[in-house]
Amino acid sequence: MKTDLAELAICGGPPAFSEIRHVGRPNIGDPDRFLGLARQVLDRRWLSNSGPCVENLEWRLREFFGAEHCECVSNATDGLIVAIRALGLAGEVIVPSFTFIATAHVVQWLGLTPVFCDIDPRTHCIDPAKAEMLITPRTSAIIAVHLWGRPCAVAALEELARRHGLKLIFDSAHAFGCSHENRMLGNFGDAEVFSFHATKVFNTGEGGAVVTNDHELAKRVRSMRNFGFSGMDTTEGPGINAKMPELSAAMGLNNLESFPEFVRTNHSNYACYDEGLSGVPGVKLLEYNHFERNNYHYIVLSIDETLSVLSRDYLQQILWAENILARRYFYPGCHRMAPYFKAGISGSSRLPVTEALSERVLALPNGTAVSPSDVREICAVVRLSIAHGDELAHRLQGRISAAHA
Numbered sequence: 001m002k003t004d005l006a007e008l009a010i011c012g013g014p015p016a017f018s019e020i021r022h023v024g025r026p027n028i029g030d031p032d033r034f035l036g037l038a039r040q041v042l043d044r045r046w047l048s049n050s051g052p053c054v055e056n057l058e059w060r061l062r063e064f065f066g067a068e069h070c071e072c073v074s075n076a077t078d079g080l081i082v083a084i085r086a087l088g089l090a091g092e093v094i095v096p097s098f099t100f101i102a103t104a105h106v107v108q109w110l111g112l113t114p115v116f117c118d119i120d121p122r123t124h125c126i127d128p129a130k131a132e133m134l135i136t137p138r139t140s141a142i143i144a145v146h147l148w149g150r151p152c153a154v155a156a157l158e159e160l161a162r163r164h165g166l167k168l169i170f171d172s173a174h175a176f177g178c179s180h181e182n183r184m185l186g187n188f189g190d191a192e193v194f195s196f197h198a199t200k201v202f203n204t205g206e207g208g209a210v211v212t213n214d215h216e217l218a219k220r221v222r223s224m225r226n227f228g229f230s231g232m233d234t235t236e237g238p239g240i241n242a243k244m245p246e247l248s249a250a251m252g253l254n255n256l257e258s259f260p261e262f263v264r265t266n267h268s269n270y271a272c273y274d275e276g277l278s279g280v281p282g283v284k285l286l287e288y289n290h291f292e293r294n295n296y297h298y299i300v301l302s303i304d305e306t307l308s309v310l311s312r313d314y315l316q317q318i319l320w321a322e323n324i325l326a327r328r329y330f331y332p333g334c335h336r337m338a339p340y341f342k343a344g345i346s347g348s349s350r351l352p353v354t355e356a357l358s359e360r361v362l363a364l365p366n367g368t369a370v371s372p373s374d375v376r377e378i379c380a381v382v383r384l385s386i387a388h389g390d391e392l393a394h395r396l397q398g399r400i401s402a403a404h405a
């Protein structure tokens with residue numbers, strides 16, 4: 001482990017890792033079990049259109065969520081698109097800006113208007129009081145995000161939606177395997193949409209699911225993800241192709257078996273990060289509520305530069321030099337990205353909490369590809385960098401000035 005400033009790669013030492021440590025390296029269950037399932041898919045020559053693997057996965061996931069309906073889809077972006085159409089949303093939809101761009105893009109893509117709302121600095125999720133101030137006669141829904149897998153202010157949002165006659169969707173892309181008041185996420189709002197992307201705690205390569213307890217909504221989602229078909233030669237309205245392929249579902253069945261192990265690994269890495277970073281000035285590790293079920297997938301640091309001296313961006317540069325690919329999720333906030341960014345709005349701190357947080361947050365590697373000794377090494381680099389924050393900031397500033405000269 002690195003203990004001396006000169007050992008840092010940014011100062012000329014060899015990188016801590018010869019191979020890149022990614023934030024989103026996929027969790028992969030038993031490869032032989034997967035190959036067995038894949039072989040069955042090939043033998044059956046049934047590759048898509050609600051084959052036995054998708055049906056089995058949906059059945060298993062309904063049990064997992066304790067929800068009545070789980071409709072698997074090609075990815076969460078398509079799942080959100082289908083859910084929005086199935087709920088008949090129109091006009092304006094209130095969304096957080098501190099999220100992955102997909103949350104906003106699905107609204108814009110469908111010709112509706114995303115209205116960006118600020119977040120609660122404690123939860124990093126949409127602030128219900130601020131959402132209420134954005135409601136207009138054109139508002140049809142709120143899409144809230146359980147960011148990092150930590151539940152939003154669910155009750156307040158449900159009450160707000162009820163009072164104003166709005167639909168409520170949860171973008172639960174990060175929240176597979178997490179609970180709120182001891183009930184699995186997947187059971188709140190009109191629908192919750194999960195991502196099973198490669199980088200998520202539970203993955204099907206690409207994939208996702210719309211989870212709901214509304215029977216009629218589930219029926220519409222099922223039809224809309226399959227071109228709007230209601231029978232072999234009949235459609236009940238417009239639809240797209242958002243079906244999950246059988247091989248993805250086979251991956252899902254395999255990974256679901258290993259899911260408890262994925263969470264155990266994430267949790268023990270999280271504990272290792274917690275220990276390794278405790279007492280580092282200005283570095284705060286995102287906390288989880290240990291009385292709930294968590295997937296512990298996201299290791300998120302918040303850097304307070306007034307205490308760390310080193311900025312988040314300098315720390316990221318130092319980590320990248322060590323082959324630790326820390327990510328600035330979700331900088332700079334959707335409202336400051338195209339097509340939402342408008343000259344004049346960006347500098348005006350319209351979303352002060354989002355803008356402040358997006359300058360401070362850094363996501364570190366986790367998952368089954370990351371070992372406890374990796375975590376200790378990463379923590380040692382962070383610790384060493386902050387201990388020499390002044391000098392490193394000076395050096396990095398000098399490099400930037402030289403590059404611009």
Ligand code: T4K
Pocket residue numbers: 022023024025026075076077078099100102103145171173174194195196197198199207208325329
């Ligand atoms: N809503 C929210 C709140 C979301 O976070 C997301 C997705 C969505 C909706 C939409 O869900 P999907 O439609 O994707 O189901 C990644 C993921 O692509 C994206 O799914 C995810 N959120 C987001 C948080 O992260 P990028 O642009 O950071 O991806 P990328 O390619 O840079 O990969 C991240 C890291 O993982 C890299 O260090 C490389 C590594 N990686 C990636 C892949 C795909 C691997 O090691 N192996 C791999 O197979 O967006």
